[in-house]
Amino acid sequence: ADLVLYTSQPNEDAQATVDAFKAANPGLDVQWVRDGTPQIMAKLNAEIQAGNPVADVLLIADTVTLERMKQAGQLLAYKSPEAANLDAALYDADGYYYSTKLITTGIMYNTQAAMKPTSWADLAKPEAKGLVTMPSPLASGAALIHAQTLAGVQGLGWDYYKQLKANGAVASGGNGGVLKAVASGEKAYGVVVDYMPLREKAKGAPVEFVFPKEGVSAVTEPAAILASTKHADAAKKFIDYLLSENGQKVAAKLGYIPARKGIDLPPGYPARDQIKVLPVNASEALKNSEKDVKTFADIFGIKG
Amino acid sequence: MKRSSHRGNSQPRWLFPFVVTVIFFLSVLPLGRLAATGIASALQGGARNLLSDPGVWQAVYDTLSTSFLGMVAAVVLGGGFALLLTLFDIRGKAMLGFLFMLPTMIPPQVTALSWIGMTGPSSTLLKALGLAPPLGAPQPLYSIGGIALLYGVQNAALVYLSLRAGLLALPRDAVEAARLAGASSWQVLKDIILPLSLPGLVAGAAIAFVSCVGNFGIPAILGIPASIYTLPTLIYSKFAAFGPGTFADVSLLSAMIAILSIVGLTVEERVLRGRDYRVIGLSGQVAVFRLGGWRWLAEIVLWSMIFIILVMPLTALVASSLAPAYGVPLGPSTATIRAYEEILFRQAVTRTAFTNSITLSLATAFGLLVVTVLTGYFLVRGKSRLAPVISALAEIPYALPGIVLAVAFILLFAAPVPVIGLSIYGTIWIILIAYFSSFFAVSLKPVVSAFRQFDPSLEEAARLSGAGFGRRLADILVPLVAPAAGASVILVFLIACNELTVSALLWSAGTQTLGVAIYNLDDSGSFNLASALSVLVVVMVVAMMLLLELLAKRLPKGVVPWQS
Amino acid sequence: MAKLILNRLSKSFETGGRPAVDDVSLTVREGGFLALLGPSGCGKTTVLRMIAGFEQPTDGSILLGERVLADADDMVPPEHRNMAMVFQSYALWPHMSVAENVGYPLKVRGVSGDKRQRKVKEALAAVRLEDYAGRRPADLSGGQRQRVALARCLVTEPDVVLLDEPLANLDRHLRQEMEETFREFHARSGATMIYVTHDQAEAMALATDVAVMSEGRLLQVGTPEEIYARPQGRLVGGLVGQGAILSLPLPAGDMRVLDWPAVQALLASRETSRPAADILVRPQDVELTPEGVAAAVLSVLFEGERYVLRLALPDGQALRAFSRRPVKVGDTVSVVIHSAWRL
Amino acid sequence: MAKLILNRLSKSFETGGRPAVDDVSLTVREGGFLALLGPSGCGKTTVLRMIAGFEQPTDGSILLGERVLADADDMVPPEHRNMAMVFQSYALWPHMSVAENVGYPLKVRGVSGDKRQRKVKEALAAVRLEDYAGRRPADLSGGQRQRVALARCLVTEPDVVLLDEPLANLDRHLRQEMEETFREFHARSGATMIYVTHDQAEAMALATDVAVMSEGRLLQVGTPEEIYARPQGRLVGGLVGQGAILSLPLPAGDMRVLDWPAVQALLASRETSRPAADILVRPQDVELTPEGVAAAVLSVLFEGERYVLRLALPDGQALRAFSRRPVKVGDTVSVVIHSAWRL
Ligand SMILES: Nc1ncnc2c1ncn2[C@@H]1O[C@H](COP(=O)(O)OP(=O)(O)OP(=O)(O)O)[C@@H](O)[C@H]1O
């Protein structure tokens, strides 16, 4: 293959992205491997250990992992010309990784639920007692960023998580599990990434998604080139394509908030300026990630 | 050792080197490679002081308790079925036996989810009865007991097949003699039948235990919400937060799993040691007890078990494959077969996955049978001092979570194989080898226990007829351990067909397996597609089992586990 | 205890055409000792297995006194019959030691502790296996296994004891001892005993009654003396004793025991018009003396005590005789038939 | 073919103290027919199993002609020995039909098609099981199973045939037929045969040589006549024939065969100073006639052909005798001992 992509994007999305790229660059044979972030990272690291990483490009959920790889010298720096169209916060200044979209984390609820939440604080109210579920930072990169983000917000912070725990909230698994739990009515409220409930709702599932008024956290599904790549040119083309107008339109069509300015948001989302994205610093987040995971785990009594 | 092959020992000279080579490649090499990386990374990355973390020990404890209880549940369920269906005059044995195999085919996470659904607030069943708990009520399955229960359901077939093979080797007159001695049915069971079929029962229990130790799907879904971590889920969370110390931690946790499974194996050895199971003379007929007035009750119990462990999860699976979206109430107006259309006609991966999984499973099941018959023969007949070591080494890969084993194989094969320069990474061969390694124990157990019950004079008679080792193997040994061999093939096939965690890391374009395809669909939110594919897998397995049924007359007696 | 009645008992297996047991009616009196004789495959084991309750009769019934043990519809399970059996295949439990095998029927009956140990010891002593109590059956010789099965059978106080060729693998000395043991056991316990054997001498020596079967059917029942002296029909005649059956003209009158003059007359007569009769001649009744009829020696077998001769009468019919001295094959000897029996 | 030599052969099992076979040296001449006699558990089966190659000798060696088949270090595997065996436990393969069981040794030797079918048919006919070719062993009677094992053993042309109580479960008629079959097979194939039996008459009638074992040791080897007429030592004397052994004062001279006057003198002598000798008296040499010594009748057993009496001499020593007429237990009879043998 001319290019090997490791990604944690959902299957259909990965296929669509690759298909669109191939259409734009005929003749390039792109192979992709899709798996959950833990699996992809285990696979990649084992390959690196064995001295023969197969992947050229990585497209995964969170910046933190890429920041760690950057610091370990496993990534290749590349200044993409398309970066100019991105918010500076959305890419690494040295060119090691570029965000491709925004995946925000908000609140979903089952339409049978009595209370319609509008803010994070609502989840700590007595009406939501025992009815809240959220992904665990141990299983989901987005969930870690989310926790780190909220922890830094005035008026929420780790105390908010302690209130949630006291209110009977559970934290487990990834976003898919939260979606199922709320859609099936096992729980009423869930903390979850935006596109999942929006898609399900479009298919008729009894769920709603809200962007809480305090603001949402976001992961950015960054892409990066591995230092060991033997196909640097193709890899660079791929990065450029992801950030290009066409590439970003594909992302929007798949139901994500595109990273590039000036592209319309997919249906079901409020206007871009109504979504308040709470800021987070990737290298800070990386530095503290172990500590934060532990704090979170201690609050929710998760071992490990 | 070389001498022993001259020593009138019935094994050919090459058997010992063969077994050692097999064990080396399937177990020692991958485990050793993993340990090497673990140690290296512990040295440079400064392994965190994992062992002082009380959470780890809690996880060890939870792993042990869930696995032990799960094994008990599997023994009760699988053992009960095996006894009732093999020894008693139950009607519809073939059907019951057939259906009992199927739950193994439903992926553990599907079973777990359907049970949660069945017992949760949106359960149609409970709603209909007016018993549905309120929205958000605590889920009783999120507990040690819940995990163990589902372990039991998932692994019951392992015990069933293994014990059944043991029961079929039971000499009829031994049972009759006990009854005439005045022993009640219960006493006969306790004093004669169970002790004599102990190798099969213990093998089944041991493999169920080891299987529970390494299970990921069930504790991931049922354990984590209740903050119950087992070693496999702990390992997964280590991989999720991949850091410099991860390999060291994972190696250490894997070593703990290995120790747990060796503990299990030692218990098994203890139980079986110093006893004689060699059936003297002819067996070929099974005693049948009459249940009399109890028959109705037994049949009702059996069918309700089938309903709970098969029909309910399967219904849930079918229902979610027909639902347009998750959580949409299913009714005639909402049901749609769009998911099936999508899976069958649009998703290219479906065909690839079916082809790959069927090929891999068949190749693994039959390939391993060859290996395990030879190894089993060596272990039971060889009287080698290495035998316990070899059994333990065969066992460990199955106990490790698939992700760990897969990592070990990536470490081994990501770079081209030295000397030959051939690279199998990214091809289907690496998955095949990993399957061989992982399912070795599943295949070996029933065969070893069958050899334990084997009357040696049957082989001696064949030798004197002039039959060399290969000949005896084909004509006498394999046909006589046929029920066990059949169990071994069917178990490996069923488990491999469904397998996810090993192939999840080893697949690449074109080598997707069914497990990977289902997981990927499910993980990316296409629950109905995932369910539809699962349903198709079950349908395929049922079709293959029916095919086997047609072949049953040509196969040695007892091979087809639902036929008596 | 009560008498054991087999009432028109039949059994057919799914395989195999002719019934294994065919319309057998038989009464074993209370405390009787019945020997069941018959060629291999004639249905002896099947009869025992039906009495024990392992096979359901396809027809007929089995009664112990008034109690119906089994008929084609219903049967009392073996564990409620209080019987004991030595299986032709021994049916030892390989996972138990010799002592455990023997002690098991006691254990099941709740006998425990010292009493059980003592009884097991006695039973093992009776079969000369005291030193083997701790062994596994797989480590025993064939005869030793058979003796364990015997000890297990005799350790309790059953109402009915079924013995299926229990001495087949024992040497003559042990057989004699074991026969003695059976006799004692029978006298002491008063149990009804049914004994299957292919060894007629054993059957005659032990039993109070002998039943002869062939191809599933019962041919004759009677005391040993009666069966031996007055066998009914060709089949029983051929089975009991080592006699030869000659086909000679039907003797006049309804005499059945024939002396030498009578036999000589028949041998000499050339009347082919008279219908032929089967005449049983036992070897011990054939004496080699100069004043008899001539016979050619076909074969001579040494049996230790004596030689067994197969002779051919002038008309080619075969005869068996004993001789204390060796005779050469091909020689002609002269024999007298002291006694014969018209079947 | 060549002679089979057992050279100081020993075998000890892990369990059990005394060796199962202890220093046995024996030569079976080419084409010989050796009967192995001995009480249950004396090591007969173990010897056969060593010859077949299933057990490794712990000491000594086995040779076929010049070729060493086995010693304590090395052995030729059974599949290369071209031997055949009837196992005491039959060792039939339950998954094969009767015909397949019998045909298997041929199949392994590459005999196929018509020839195999014909040979299987012949072998089955020889054991009278033509009609059972399609059955499974589990559906056969005990004797039928034994006959399948026999047919399987005789279907090929082995160099050495090992028979472990091959007729134990057959009735007298079949035994006689099978003995005839063995004799024919032996004459036709010239194979060396070793025959284990507990039935002396059978051993004497079939074998060219008889070996007597006890407790793992070989006591005596010789022709049947010699073993019977001149047993060496108390053990062989007790084992061969149904004789009783009397302890009487040592006769003068080195005479071994004693006639009635000699025996009478010994019985009458009261000299306790002379050392005692073992005198073997066989029942057929004891005649009930008025002019003998008095003896009390201890027991009377009917055996069909005759009654077996256990008698007690005035000094309490037991004697066995035959009688054609019944005698009452407790009566006193007068006996003459025509011949006796000093052991
Ligand atoms: N596998 C074994 N382990 C230990 N001891 C054994 C084993 N097999 C046989 N023996 C012992 O060795 C002795 C000889 O056994 P063997 O089977 O040779 O006797 P045998 O002469 O064939 O007797 P039988 O006439 O009863 O068959 C017996 O005392 C027996 O208990």
Ligand SMILES: Nc1ncnc2c1ncn2[C@@H]1O[C@H](COP(=O)(O)OP(=O)(O)OP(=O)(O)O)[C@@H](O)[C@H]1O
């Ligand atoms: N399970 C079975 N299925 C079919 N036929 C059987 C079965 N058991 C026995 N038979 C047949 O029934 C007949 C009687 O068998 P049985 O065992 O009663 O004979 P037996 O008199 O005990 O003979 P033996 O002296 O050889 O032991 C035989 O012809 C046998 O082949």
Ligand SMILES: [Mg+2]
């Ligand atoms: Mg029988």
Ligand SMILES: [Mg+2]
């Ligand atoms: Mg023996």
